[in-house]
Amino acid sequence: MDPSELKKERIVRRAAQELKDGFYVNLGIGMPTLVANYIPPGMDVILQSENGVLGVGPYPEKGREDADLINAGKETITVLPGASFFSSADSFAMVRGGHVDLTILGGMEVDQEGNLANWMIPGKMVKGMGGAMDLVAGAKRVVVTMLHTSKDGASKVLRKCALPLTGRKVVNTIITDLAVLEVTPQGLRLAERAPGVTVDEILKATEAELLVDEVVEMPV
């Protein structure tokens, strides 16, 4: 596996540890979707897809795709026994109404106040926010998964987001290839460092101010 794939796999494995038995969970498009592959055996987690599915199962076998059964990323899926279908209005009643325990989604920038930007870059073609603004406003817990720095090495964990926000003060936890960061009333706390990564390396790669007390190794 190439290094960037390894980094992503580490993030996804760590994000899967945020799941708890009995949780209703919405996974964002891209890297967060992969978290479903790491649900611990025996743990009961029900996946919600905001286009109107509860009980999302694995991708279908080849030849068993159904055009009427997709997730919010427009990928063909299957459903598990006990699944349900519902309208977009009901779906977002679940989301906004605080019925979804956890959402895991990607980020372009996060800042130390828990602001998240992940939907538009001024000057570039804007594709739209989809359900992201509703999810961060309504889910009980918001976890952002992303690489710690951009391709040119710039920190994506900032003092203040520069890009237009998806949500204000909405993020609880940030999981990157380098660290796990918790948004607390006192500020952004460095909770975990990735295996083989030092606290100094994390501080160097982070523009935001970090609270550093006890930092444990990421259990991945």
Place this chain on the structure above:
Amino acid sequence: MNKAVRDAREALEKAAIQDGATIVLGGFGLTGLPENLIVALRDSGVKDLTCVSNNAGVDDWGLGLLLQTRQIRKMISSYVGENQTFERQYLSGELDVELVPQGTLAERIRAGGAGIGGFYTPTGVGTVVAEGKEIRVIQGREYVLEAPIRGDFAFVKAWKGDRLGNLVYRMSARNFNPVAATAGNVTLAEVENLVQPGEIDPDHVITPGIFVDYIFQGTYGPKRIEKRTNRPAGGAGA
């Protein structure tokens, strides 16, 4: 009572859609799209339309067909990323676009159909979406006021329906269709199977017929899939 018409063309003729109309459409991606109605609308040539739809289709299907012929003046959507015709017309300023968070879009349509004059939502507070809108603190939390959306017409697609307009949807093809069905001054429904009244168990009706004005059985080729994803042989996958 018989709301059944022969096909999409007859439904459009009876509905008498004019230039400048606002149409609320069901569908998510290419799933549950009122495709017969969209094709017939293209063929009718009406223009300067405002289309309220979660997505804008792809270049050669869904609302992409009406973008190619420049029949749409404005789109109200939450995500429009899969369509180059859209991108070109948007960047050149030909096409007016209002981006709305998906849940807010669904609720605005629901409000429009339900006769609600607006609602306060936490979605988008502190973002560009809330700019210029009333913010109110309710029980200690900030909310933004959003307006209802109602269409001159609504286009929906269902799996099954009867001549009274009762509709049943299939799996995730339900999506925006039940809310869209409520939000048209005139609602046109296309179904894969037109059945006799009584064949649908009243307990199973999702859209009660009162919301529907015209209904027909559409003609459908193989359904299109935007992203065909499979599990690895023998393994699991999201």
